[in-house]
Amino acid sequence: MGMKMNIEECAEMLAERLPDGRRLYADHIKMYGEVLLHVLVGDMIDRPLVELLKSNENPDIIKIYCAVIEEMWLKGDDNVVNVVEVTVLEYLTDDGEVWQRFGSYISRNFRNYVNNEFIPNNLNYLNVESLKE
Numbered sequence: 001m002g003m004k005m006n007i008e009e010c011a012e013m014l015a016e017r018l019p020d021g022r023r024l025y026a027d028h029i030k031m032y033g034e035v036l037l038h039v040l041v042g043d044m045i046d047r048p049l050v051e052l053l054k055s056n057e058n059p060d061i062i063k064i065y066c067a068v069i070e071e072m073w074l075k076g077d078d079n080v081v082n083v084v085e086v087t088v089l090e091y092l093t094d095d096g097e098v099w100q101r102f103g104s105y106i107s108r109n110f111r112n113y114v115n116n117e118f119i120p121n122n123l124n125y126l127n128v129e130s131l132k133e
Contacts, residue, residue: 004077011035014044017068019061037080038087045069046091053098059105066105073110089118093128103131 005013015025021044028040049065052058073084092102103111115130 005072005075005080006077007035007037007079007083010037010072010076010080010083011040013071014040014068017064018044019048019064037083041083041087042091045088049102050092050095050098053092053101054095056101062105066102070106070110073113085118085122089114090122090126093126096129099128100132106131108133 011025011028015021018024024044025040028035028043032039045065045068049062052062052065056062069084069088072080072088076084093099103114106114111131111133119126119128119130
């Protein structure tokens with residue numbers, strides 16, 4: 001197992017792979033002078049992905065977002081995984097329908113992690129159903 005992806009590497013990967021990523025990344029750096037991954041992910045993933053999941057009209061684009069989130073979870077260091085949990089997953093749990101749609105786009109491995117680790121470890125403030133198979 002090599003080095004885990006850090007915050008800067010993660011930001012680069014997002015800029016590279018997400019729709020409008022380069023512009024959003026450049027705007028972020030201009031505004032903050034550094035990568036604040038929780039803020040960047042809110043702009044680059046959370047809001048666009050929730051809109052996409054609500055309409056569910058662009059499955060190919062949704063798959064890109066979900067693949068990126070999963071890569072952050074699989075390859076990210078502790079800081080990056082924290083962003084996945086706190087900024088992405090918690091945001092997606094706000095709408096039950098969006099949450100279940102998200103679950104249909106991710107791998108069984110990631111879904112198992114969400115259902116068996118993320119949700120149980122955060123029950124004190126998460127009120128969300130497990131993702132269905």
